[in-house]
Amino acid sequence: MKSSANIATLDAKRIAKRLVNHWKHKFEVAETEDQFSIFMPQATVVMNALTEHLSVQIVTEDTDNTALENVVLDHLNRMAQQEFQADWSHTN
Template sequence: MKSHTSISTHEAKRIAKRLLNHWKHKFEVSETETMFSIFMPETTVVLTAEIDQLIVDIDTQLEDYTRIEQVVVDHLNRMAQQEFLVAWQHTA
């Protein structure tokens, strides 16, 4: 299942970088200037930082994909120190 959402923020790069650093001790990660990837077992999270938004793409083999979506959003909220409301779009 693939999940996609965009979060309106002017701090996309800072938030993505903080989450990458938070998870790099548990998972393999990679980063470019604007793209931050986290490779979990059965799930890949890609954060793309744009000027006024953070694009979040999740590609998972887990049946309960809503749980990983919530884990990612909860962690993004913590890294940003604010609450984001997200609407996920899904493709198989």
Template sequence: MNSTTQITTQEGKRISKRLINHWKHKFEVAETETDSKIFMPTATVTLTPQQQYLGVLIENQQDDVQHLEQVVIDHLNRMAQQEFNVEWTHN
């Protein structure tokens, strides 16, 4: 099951970079000009910074996506040093 959300922020690039640096010691990561990917054992998280928001896509191989959504948003909150309220879309 995939989950997506858009976090309203003008600091998407900075937040994305901080999370990649934080998790690169634990997971394989990849960065391009347009996005960053974190390869977890059962999921891939793609962060796509835009001018007004940070796009987040979780491609999860398991059904329990809510736990991973919470882990990702908790880490993004910590990297941004603020609390984001997000709504996840599942597909």
């Protein structure tokens, strides 16, 4: 399943980089100029830093990504030190 959300922020790159740095001790990570990836055992999180938002995709084999969506959003909130709202869309 793939979950996607766009989070409105002007600090997308900084927030994504902080989250990658936070999780690089636990998981394999990769980053380019504007794309940040976290490779977990059961999921891949890809964040694209755009001008006015952070695009987040979570890809898993699970049929329900709700718990991981909440974990990722909670960590993004902590990295940004603010509360974001995310409307997740889902595709198989």
